[in-house]
Amino acid sequence: MEKEIKKIELIASDDEQFEDARAISDESSIDSKKEAEDADKFHECESNVIVDDESQKDYEKNQTDEEREQARLEALELKNKGNEEFRKQNFKKSIEIYTDALRKCPVICQDERSIVYGNRALSKVKLDLKTEAIDDCAKALEYNPKYVKVLLRRAVLYEEISMFDESLDDFKKVLEIDPGNIDARSAQLRLPTLINEKNEKMKEEMLEKLKDLGNMVLRPFGLSTNNFEMKQDPTGSYSINFKK
Incomplete structure (x- = not known):
């Protein structure tokens, strides 16, 4: 079951720029000591990765359409830089850049924000920040409730922290969107017993x-x-x- 969970964990974002993340497996030579140090540093500066969507929405009320579009393009550029840091396994750095992208990306750009939250969640997973990753998955799903890859990611995280009811709920939502999803079907057989x-x-x-x-x-x-x-x-x- 553990291998099955890890396989789903590595599902990347719907963003085409980020699909290469699938090539990164848990068997790659990640320095576990560096990973732990990065996680500690993340907690030390956790306030630096908080994004206040409501305040951002208020700020953007006075922006023109041209300013919003410029901000969206700058956010996409930041997102791509975050993807590059992820591929290099600089997960803490990628979290910081994704955060900058979220602060830049207009709240009205729901698809873009959903993808960045989903990408940041995966970076947090790599640092074993499961609760924080679940929070980011929730934000991604606020912007796009049918984001299957993030639903799967959160379902796996819920299962890993023994929140089996919540995990099963997410897997059921996956099946509503993708009835043939093998991982979700398998979970429906496994989770009721747990x-x-x-x-x-x-x-x-x-x-x-x-x-x-x-x-x-x-x-x-x-x-x-x-x-x-x-x-x-x-x-x-x-x-x-x-x-x-």
């Missing part, structure tokens, strides 16, 4: 906590939860009976 296992584990943990709480309450009376028997009926409900 969801059930997680729910059972959560139920067991909850019952243990309730048992500890019950013992604390019953202890002054010389009793414990061992004096009670819990039975589950066919409906899934529980009944508690006192054992003498």
